[in-house]
Amino acid sequence: MDDPAHILVVDDDTRLRELLQRYLAEQGFRVTTAGDAGEARDFLRSLAFDLLVLDIMMPGESGLDLLRALREEQRVPVLLLTAMDEVENRIEGFESGADDYLSKPFEPRELLLRINAVLRRAVDAQERVPRRVHFGAFSFDLDREELRRGDAFVRLSIAEQQLLKALANRIGAPVSREELSEASPEVGNARTIDVQVTRLRRKIEVDPKYPRYLQTVRGVGYALVSD
Template identity: 65%
Template sequence: MTGADPAAAAAPDTDDQPHVLVVDDDQRLRDLLRRYLAENGFRVTVAGDAAEARARLAAMHFDLLVLDVMMPGENGLELTRSLRSGSEMPILLLTAMGEAANRIAGLESGADDYLAKPFEPRELLLRMRTILRRGATAPTAAVALIQFGPFRFEPRRGELRRGATAVRLTQAETGLLRALAENPGTAVSREELADAIGIQGSVRTVDVQMTRLRRKVEADPRYPRYLQTVRGTGYVLIPD
């Protein structure tokens, strides 16, 4: 983090504010983020490591988790994978490793976004708001329900079901499926999909999100039946 906005005004602490859990072993950065985010309309709770974060998560509801990757003990990637087995809470990873391979590893672990250190606080704020907006904004698509194989997807609710069982999706996966469901049978480019789900950086990250989504809906993700690749373009959803 390279500095805070000195003009930011302190916002009142109310239950209507998004509640974010910031997890980082750097106390100075935790304190900076707590102050800056509070000044910009967030309720902020902090934790110094994964164990403390788990205690906070067990006791309170959070709208977003901002999580450092490189921590002693259980690191951020391990905690993300563990949380993803039972939670759809949005996760934004922070790390000093900004190479594409590291970013992809973060997304593959289940994170919704990835920001390399050092970062501008305004960029962090924008990314957090984008993630929260994706979860809160109802789609404008006219499609009310789309079926493919044993699955039923309702774009407006962002709900995927296999029979009577709900399939857990992250916000990024929901956005990806929603964008494809708005154009069933039609190829959607990676660039359009990246814009639809607010992915920053290389559109290669769309492929990572697609791999994760296929694991949840395809009998054999290597030979997808419903979420097919259109070479040179992007992806297409093949409904029944």
């Protein structure tokens, strides 16, 4: 894999953690392991994972408790591991936000197949979700280059579409006039950026003289900011 998926394995069984770390690494994944929910939380605060393999039965905070808390903050895919194979346990796992469920003991090859299936579904879901940025009453679809105010379309020129897309791709960050010109051929050269910005502000700002969303960054260029 050019960019291998990063998996966090959370299980209090040291032997199983080491086995899974070795096996999944051999299959081309990046693997981090945690022995309990607290250690997992530490990793989740500082690292981005593509998938969690999470044991339910752990001392202290259970895997289900961690999963429920996690679902309030992010949508990282989670595959649950458990020694309990009752229908009620599986239902509880899925209701808590799990993407898949595997009972112990299991064959490593089955785990691998399930991991790959969950990762494929996650990629498919991301591709189906339009990329949008929101600011005030507006939303901008980066793929279609469409601006809406609520449910109503806001008509943009090609230059305005390209300018807004270049800013929205780096929302919150300053973008220089030169970068905007390179990313937006229809806008023109760096000197004409200011003119296009003024026109765009008339469409998205309550008071274009005191812009709230399309802001000037002195000495740099412009930035599109959300609320």
